[in-house]
Amino acid sequence: MNLEPYATPETVEAIYQHYKDKRKNEHRPHLGGSQIGNPCSRALWYQFRHAWTPNFDGRLLRLFETGDREEDRVVANLRAVGVTVWERDPETGKQVRFEACGGHFALSLDGVGEGFAESSKPHTLEFKTMNDKNFKTTKNMGVKKSKPIYWAQCQIGMHLAGMERCYFLAVNKNTDEIYGERIKLDKAEAKLLVSKAESIVYSALPPAKLHEDPSNWQCKFCPYWAVCHGCKIPEVSCRTCSHVTPEKDGTWSCAKGKPVVTCDEHLYIPQIMPKDFEVVDAGDDFVEYEDQDTGEIIRNKGNSKEIFDGRMQT
Structure with missing residues (x-):
């Protein structure tokens, strides 16, 4: 039996490095609606102000690509069962996008769908991939309780698009099982999220820290820890x-x-x-x-x- 610790082969390291090399370190020009549910407004302010570039390793960047590829597959699945899907704006050829705060705050939808078995009304579409643990938790608890950031993203999408339903679809990366949930628009919550975005966008100073303790788990795993709690x-x-x-x-x-x-x-x-x-x-x-x-x-x-x-x- 070989008890030597596994060392990543050079070829695999080269693949990961390729993903890092091809990544454009360009900051998003707007505050993204996909992250507005983050409980830390300070982290969102750092993101909007281009204060720090998160350093993602090649494996994680490849994982992001996997999620992007799965979106195309889910769109094909929906069309195969009779759902009409618009994943691109016909005028721009890009993702369907909605804005607030003059464009400082924006969200691109995964698409808009119509003709579901559950309802003929148009829905915004949101697709995610999850590991087995997160998938099971979401399946048991629902999106709002298990993934509040995703839920907030869905609320913003519906609110800005003027729709009342979002069809959320998650794919289990371990088993390929699909979880579907029709999320209702919560108008009051959506308006609060837009107000939160406005306060972040137009604040000249960084909001208060979520935690003063730098060892708090929410802070330790934040990509802006180095400039918020660290010495950078x-x-x-x-x-x-x-x-x-x-x-x-x-x-x-x-x-x-x-x-x-x-x-x-x-x-x-x-x-x-x-x-x-x-x-x-x-x-x-x-x-x-x-x-x-x-x-x-x-x-x-x-x-x-x-x-x-x-x-x-x-």
């Missing part, structure tokens, strides 16, 4: 700069009159800097910090990239 400095982006403002029409304005591209006048929003950075002086175009751990004085004025690069090395 957020990425240099127009959206992490004190000079920019998200406008009601979906655009961004710059107090310096610059086009919204990162420039040499970038000035970090002080409230997103590491917890050990204490503001000791500030003006219209600079902020000075003292590193409480080392006593170092750090002056942010036209040098955000250097500050970011320096902190990434620690």
